[in-house]
Amino acid sequence: MTAGCDGYAHAVRKSFLVALWFVFLTFPIMVIRVNTIEHTVVWHWSRIGYVALAIFFGSFVWRWLLARKELKKDDSQDETKVESMLTRLQSLPVFRYTALGLLALLAGVYPWVFDLYQTNIMISCLVYIVLGLGLNIVVGLAGLLDLGYVAFYAVGAYAYALCNMHWGIGFWYMLPVGAVLGAVLGILLGFPVLRLRGDYLAIVTLGFGEIIRLVLENWGDVTMGPSGISSIARPSLFGVNLGVVGSTQYMFYIMVGLMVFTIFCVNRLQNSRIGRAWLALREDEIACQAMGIDKMKTKLMAFALGATWAGMAGVVFAAKTTFINPASFTFWESAIILSIVVIGGMGSIRGVIAGAVILILVPEYLREFAQFRMLLFGAIMVLVMVFRPQGLISAKRKIYEYKVAEAEAVHE
Amino acid sequence: MEYFLELFMGGLTRGSIYALIALGYTMVYGIIELINFAHGEIYMIGAFTGLIVAGLLTMLGFPVSAILVIALVCAVIWAAAYGFTIEKMAYKPLRSAPRLSPLISAIGMSIFLQNYVMLAQTSDFLPFPELIPHFDFMDKAGSIMSSAELVIILATIASCVGLTLFIKFTKLGKAMRATAQNRKMAMLVGINVDMVISATFIIGSSLAAVGGVLIASHIGQINYYIGFIAGIKAFTAAVLGGIGSLPGAMLGGLVLGLTEAFATGYVSSDYEDVFAFLLLVLILIFRPSGIMGKEKTQKV
Numbered sequence: 001m002t003a004g005c006d007g008y009a010h011a012v013r014k015s016f017l018v019a020l021w022f023v024f025l026t027f028p029i030m031v032i033r034v035n036t037i038e039h040t041v042v043w044h045w046s047r048i049g050y051v052a053l054a055i056f057f058g059s060f061v062w063r064w065l066l067a068r069k070e071l072k073k074d075d076s077q078d079e080t081k082v083e084s085m086l087t088r089l090q091s092l093p094v095f096r097y098t099a100l101g102l103l104a105l106l107a108g109v110y111p112w113v114f115d116l117y118q119t120n121i122m123i124s125c126l127v128y129i130v131l132g133l134g135l136n137i138v139v140g141l142a143g144l145l146d147l148g149y150v151a152f153y154a155v156g157a158y159a160y161a162l163c164n165m166h167w168g169i170g171f172w173y174m175l176p177v178g179a180v181l182g183a184v185l186g187i188l189l190g191f192p193v194l195r196l197r198g199d200y201l202a203i204v205t206l207g208f209g210e211i212i213r214l215v216l217e218n219w220g221d222v223t224m225g226p227s228g229i230s231s232i233a234r235p236s237l238f239g240v241n242l243g244v245v246g247s248t249q250y251m252f253y254i255m256v257g258l259m260v261f262t263i264f265c266v267n268r269l270q271n272s273r274i275g276r277a278w279l280a281l282r283e284d285e286i287a288c289q290a291m292g293i294d295k296m297k298t299k300l301m302a303f304a305l306g307a308t309w310a311g312m313a314g315v316v317f318a319a320k321t322t323f324i325n326p327a328s329f330t331f332w333e334s335a336i337i338l339s340i341v342v343i344g345g346m347g348s349i350r351g352v353i354a355g356a357v358i359l360i361l362v363p364e365y366l367r368e369f370a371q372f373r374m375l376l377f378g379a380i381m382v383l384v385m386v387f388r389p390q391g392l393i394s395a396k397r398k399i400y401e402y403k404v405a406e407a408e409a410v411h412e
Numbered sequence: 413m414e415y416f417l418e419l420f421m422g423g424l425t426r427g428s429i430y431a432l433i434a435l436g437y438t439m440v441y442g443i444i445e446l447i448n449f450a451h452g453e454i455y456m457i458g459a460f461t462g463l464i465v466a467g468l469l470t471m472l473g474f475p476v477s478a479i480l481v482i483a484l485v486c487a488v489i490w491a492a493a494y495g496f497t498i499e500k501m502a503y504k505p506l507r508s509a510p511r512l513s514p515l516i517s518a519i520g521m522s523i524f525l526q527n528y529v530m531l532a533q534t535s536d537f538l539p540f541p542e543l544i545p546h547f548d549f550m551d552k553a554g555s556i557m558s559s560a561e562l563v564i565i566l567a568t569i570a571s572c573v574g575l576t577l578f579i580k581f582t583k584l585g586k587a588m589r590a591t592a593q594n595r596k597m598a599m600l601v602g603i604n605v606d607m608v609i610s611a612t613f614i615i616g617s618s619l620a621a622v623g624g625v626l627i628a629s630h631i632g633q634i635n636y637y638i639g640f641i642a643g644i645k646a647f648t649a650a651v652l653g654g655i656g657s658l659p660g661a662m663l664g665g666l667v668l669g670l671t672e673a674f675a676t677g678y679v680s681s682d683y684e685d686v687f688a689f690l691l692l693v694l695i696l697i698f699r700p701s702g703i704m705g706k707e708k709t710q711k712v
Binding site: 021022024025026028029030032033034035036037039041047066069139143145147192193195196199200202203204206207208210211214215218331332335338339342371372374375377378379380381382385386389 | 446447457460461463464465466467468470471486490493494497501502505506509510511512513514515516517519520521522523524525526527528529531532533534538539540541640644647648651682683685686688689690692693696697700
C-alpha cells in the first residue's frame with residue numbers, strides 16, 4: 001500500500017468492496033430466520049449493518065497486517081520488542097528469582113485471599129495448563145497433530161469415577177493409575193497410527209476420540225450413559241475429609257503441585273535426547289529417520305508421555321467437579337486444548353501457560369462473551385495461524401553461533 | 413430379504429451423499445494437499461441457505477418443484493461463495509507455511525462457521541420442508557425406495573459423471589490436473605494457479621451444497637452440527653477410496669454408506685457413528701492410500 005491520496009482512496013474502495021461481499025455472504029444466515037412450521041419469518045436487518053461496519057474496518061487491519069507480515073519475511077528477526085525485553089529481563093537472576101518468588105507467594109495465598117468461585121476457576125485454568133503442556137509434547141515438540149487428546153483425559157476421569165464408585169479407591173491411588181492408564185492407551189493408539197503422517201494422523205486421532213466418547217455414551221451398563229456418574233469423592237488429606245471450601249483449597253494446591261511437576265518434567269524432556277529427537281521429527285520426518293533416529297520409538301514416547309498427563313488431569317477433573325458425563329469430552333474440548341497450545345506458542349512452556357490463562361480465564365470473566373467463546377476460539381485460531389504462526393510466545397531454540405571470521409581463520 | 417433391500421437402498425442413499433461431499437475433499441486434497449476441514453461446514457451452510465430460501469418461497473406460495481430448483485441454486489451460490497472466501501482468508505496466506513498450519517487454520521474455520529450459524533440461527537433442530545414430493549416405489553413385498561432416495565442417487569451419479577467429464581475435457585479441468593501434478597510447473601507454463609485453486613473450492617462447495625439441500629429435505633431437519641459428522645464421514649469416504657481420486661471418492665462413499673447401513677441394521681443402532689470411525693482407522697492402518705489411491709514416495 002502506498003501512502004498518499006490515491007493509495008488511501010484505493011484502500012477505502014477495496015475495503016468497501018470487501019464489506020459489500022461479506023454483506024452478500026452473510027445475508028441469508030445472519031438476516032433471515034424462517035420457521036417452516038408456523039410460517040413466520042424474522043428479519044434481523046440491523047445485523048447486516050454491524051457486519052458491514054466490522055468488515056469495512058477489519059479489512060484495513062487485515063491488509064495492514066498482511067503487508068507487515070510480508071515485510072517481516074525479509075527480516076529474519078521476528079521477535080517482537082516486548083519479547084526481546086522479556087528475554088533480557090529474564091537473563092537477570094535478580095529479576096528471575098523475584099518473579100518466581102512472587103508467583104510462589106501468589107500461589108500460596110490465592111485460595112485464602114479469593115473466594116471459592118475464583119479458586120474454582122483458577123483450578124480449571126491449572127487443569128488446562130497441565131493438559132496444554134501434555135498436548136504440547138505431542139503437537140508442539142513432536143509435531144504430531146492429535147485431535148483426540150481428550151480421549152485420554154476422559155479415560156483418566158472415568159477410571160477414577162468408576163473405581164471410586166465400585167471399590168471406593170481414593171484419589172491418591174488413582175492419580176498414578178490414571179497416568180499409567182493414559183500412557184498405556186497412548187501406546188495402544190500410537191502403535192497402529194505410527195505410519196500415518198500429518199493430516200491422516202489428525203483424522204485418525206479424531207476418529208479415535210469420537211469412538212471413545214461414543215462408547216462412553218452408549219455403554220450404559222458400565223458408564224451410566226449420557227447421565228454420567230455423580231458424587232465422586234474429593235481427595236482427602238491423610239484420611240481427613242475436608243469440607244467443600246477446604247477441599248477446594250486443597251485441590252488448588254494439588255493442581256499447583258501437579259503443574260510445577262509438569263513444567264519440571266517437560267522442561268527436562270525438552271533438552272533430553274528424546275526431546276531433541278522430537279524436534280527433529282517435527283522438522284523433517286524423513287531426514288530424521290536418515291539420521292538414525294528410531295521413528296517408532298520417538299513417536300510412541302511422545303504419544304505415551306502426552307497421554308500420561310491427560311490421564312492425570314482427568315483424575316483431577318473428576319475429583320474436582322465430582323460429576324462427569326460424556327458431554328465433557330467432546331471433540332470441542334480437544335479443540336480448546338489444541339488452541340491453547342497453538343495460540344500460546346507451539347513448543348513453548350511459557351506460551352502454553354499464557355495461552356491457557358488467556359483462553360480459559362478471559363472468557364470466564366467476560367461472562368457476556370460466554371456464548372461467543374467458541375466463535376472467538378475459531379477466529380483466533382485462524383488469525384494466529386495467518387499472522388503469527390509461531391503463537392504468542394514463540395519457542396526459543398538454542399542457537400549455536402557460527403562465526404565466519406573464525407571459520408575462515410581456521411581454513412587458512 | 414425385504415429388510416436387506418431396505419437397508420441396501422438406505423445405505424446407497426447415505427453413501428451417495430457421502431460421495432457427493434467427498435468429491436469436494438478429494439479435489440481440494442488433490443490440488444493443494446490440504447484436508448479442508450471446513451468442508452463439512454460448507455455442506456451445513458448449503459443446507460441452511462436451502463432452508464431459508466425454501467421457507468421464504470413456501471410462504472409466497474411457489475410450487476414445490478420451483479422451490480426445489482431455486483433452493484438448490486441459491487444454496488450452490490452461497491456455499492460456493494463461502495468456499496471461495498474461506499480459501500482466500502484461511503488457506504491462501506498459508507500456502508508456504510508448514511503443513512500443520514493450514515490444517516489448524518482449517519479447524520479454526522470449521523469451529524468459527526459452526527458457531528456463527530449457531531448464533532445467527534439457533535442451536536435447535538429446525539424442520540426442513542419436503543422439497544421432493546414423496547412417492548414410494550413398491551414391490552410385491554413392500555416399499556423398496558422413495559422418490560427422494562432415487563433423486564439423491566441420480567443427482568450423485570450425474571455430478572460424478574459431469575465432474576469427471578469436466579476434468580477430462582475442459583481447459584480448466586486440464587489446468588486442474590496440471591496444478592495437481594506440480595503447482596510450480598503449472599505456474600511456469602502460464603496456468604493461473606490461484607484461479608484454479610479458487611475454482612476447485614467453488615466446485616467442491618457447490619457439490620456439498622447440493623448434497624446438503626437434498627439430504628436435509630430427505631431427513632426433514634437440520635441444525636448447525638450436521639456438518640461435523642457429515643464432513644468426517646465424507647472424509648472417511650475420500651480416504652477409503654484413495655484421496656485425490658474422483659472415482660475413488662464415489663466408491664468410498666458407497667462402501668461406507670453400505671457398511672454403516674448394514675452394521676446399524678444387523679449389529680446395533682447405538683453405535684452408528686462408531687462403525688464409520690472404526691472403518692476409517694482400519695483402512696488407514698492397513699491401506700493408507702485407500703482402495704484406488706496410489707502409493708506416493710516421499711522425498712526430503
